[in-house]
Amino acid sequence: MGCVCSNENAERDKNLREHKVLVLGTAGSGKSTIFKSLKETEGKEMIEPRMIVQTTWKIRQTLLEFMKWLIKHSQSLYETDKEKNIDCLIDETTEISTNIQSLMKTPEFVFTENEELSEEDLITLGKTIAYLWKLPSIQATFAKRIQFANEMNMEYFYERAIDIMHPKYFATKEDLLKARVRTTGQDFIYVFMYLFYIHKKVNCLLRLVDIGGLRHGQKTWIDHREDLSTVLFVVALNHYNCVLFEDNTKNAMHEALATFFLFLGTILFLNKRDLFREQLRKVPLSVCFRAVTNFEYVRNDREEEQWKGMNYNPKESEHEQHFERCYNQALEFIRNLFQSRQRGKIFSCYVTCATDQDNISRVFWDVTMLVGKNNLKDML
Ligand SMILES: Nc1nc2c(ncn2[C@@H]2O[C@H](COP(=O)(O)OP(=O)(O)OP(=O)(O)O)[C@@H](O)[C@H]2O)c(=O)[nH]1
Numbered sequence: 537m538g539c540v541c542s543n544e545n546a547e548r549d550k551n552l553r554e555h556k557v558l559v560l561g562t563a564g565s566g567k568s569t570i571f572k573s574l575k576e577t578e579g580k581e582m583i584e585p586r587m588i589v590q591t592t593w594k595i596r597q598t599l600l601e602f603m604k605w606l607i608k609h610s611q612s613l614y615e616t617d618k619e620k621n622i623d624c625l626i627d628e629t630t631e632i633s634t635n636i637q638s639l640m641k642t643p644e645f646v647f648t649e650n651e652e653l654s655e656e657d658l659i660t661l662g663k664t665i666a667y668l669w670k671l672p673s674i675q676a677t678f679a680k681r682i683q684f685a686n687e688m689n690m691e692y693f694y695e696r697a698i699d700i701m702h703p704k705y706f707a708t709k710e711d712l713l714k715a716r717v718r719t720t721g722q723d724f725i726y727v728f729m730y731l732f733y734i735h736k737k738v739n740c741l742l743r744l745v746d747i748g749g750l751r752h753g754q755k756t757w758i759d760h761r762e763d764l765s766t767v768l769f770v771v772a773l774n775h776y777n778c779v780l781f782e783d784n785t786k787n788a789m790h791e792a793l794a795t796f797f798l799f800l801g802t803i804l805f806l807n808k809r810d811l812f813r814e815q816l817r818k819v820p821l822s823v824c825f826r827a828v829t830n831f832e833y834v835r836n837d838r839e840e841e842q843w844k845g846m847n848y849n850p851k852e853s854e855h856e857q858h859f860e861r862c863y864n865q866a867l868e869f870i871r872n873l874f875q876s877r878q879r880g881k882i883f884s885c886y887v888t889c890a891t892d893q894d895n896i897s898r899v900f901w902d903v904t905m906l907v908g909k910n911n912l913k914d915m916l
């Protein structure tokens with residue numbers, strides 16, 4: 537593979553034939569993160585300075601907002617079932633109450649261009665958030681929350697709350713990859729590659745287009761069919777245990793399955809494998825693919841769409857090997873489900889971690905070869 541080009545480079549290479557690749561997937565599946573990883577891998581500036589500042593504000597704001605939500609949610613969880621959720625009840629010590637009051641009185645809109653907290657207040661807020669995050673009742677509430685598909689990597693950011701609320705902090709490369717900034721308009725990048733075909737060097741320019749994954753964005757997917765070389769569909773594996781932001785009665789992986797049939801012959805990225813591994817140790821796949829859940833069925837009538845595989849049990853002897861078997865079975869099950877939606881069309885599947893630039897770089901080498909080869913006739 538050659539390199540990811542900026543827009544100007546693409547302009548310069550006007551002779552190259554462009555191949556359009558639509559990057560689709562439900563909100564929060566990781567499309568923008570793949571773009572960021574790709575740009576960074578090829579030594580380009582991942583994001584311009586303005587975006588670094590905006591992402592810094594966004595991370596701070598999300599930490600504050602979400603902590604407020606956790607505090608309120610701990611109380612409502614407790615009230616819903618006092619016995620079961622006793623671990624969510626926050627102790628009423630003076631220290632805890634003072635910290636909660638201090639957090640609650642800080643408005644979220646202070647993280648903008650015009651409104652900034654004083655340096656002193658920002659540092660205090662960092663300490664407050666770090667303190668509250670460590671409370672066992674907040675940890676219990678966090679573990680029991682309904683997970684929304686578009687959450688950013690909250691644990692990663694909360695662990696660093698003090699650094700993040702320091703006046704000199706700016707989002708690092710890793711933070712930029714792990715933060716969530718929803719795509720509202722259309723985004724695109726170019727990938728340049730060359731292949732050798734019958735001893736001839738063939739140049740190829742891929743134009744990757746991301747049109748956002750929220751439901752109103754999905755409605756426009758089909759309008760982008762024209763001049764399409766292929767579709768790269770991104771599914772977040774950990775979404776088996778998440779609900780949609782737009783509709784919290786809908787499981788996010790069900791939504792992904794329901795939209796996957798739109799384009800046949802798709803390249804599939806089963807993304808967020810790191811988060812999937814973490815989740816699978818705690819929550820079995822049956823929350824998504826069995827009758828005993830609150831979630832509706834994917835396909836009520838089809839037996840094979842119910843998870844009957846092994847669930848991880850840490851009490852097993854040799855539990856790490858046992859976990860690997862559970863993990864592989866779960867992956868295979870999900871892969872087969874998506875394959876079944878492609879009505880026999882050949883499709884390629886990669887298990888990815890979009891925040892891992894090496895992984896994306898390696899996988900993408902394969903993808904560009906695949907797209908290039910499929911379009912060789914056009915290129916020669
Ligand atoms: N840990 C981990 N986090 C990921 C991975 N891929 C994406 N994320 C995180 O998931 C969140 C959502 O990712 P995005 O790339 O913004 O999702 P998107 O598909 O572009 O979402 P829309 O723009 O709403 O369509 C971000 O906080 C990312 O950092 C992954 O493989 N591992």
Ligand SMILES: [Mg+2]
Binds near residue numbers: 717719
């Ligand atoms: Mg996006």
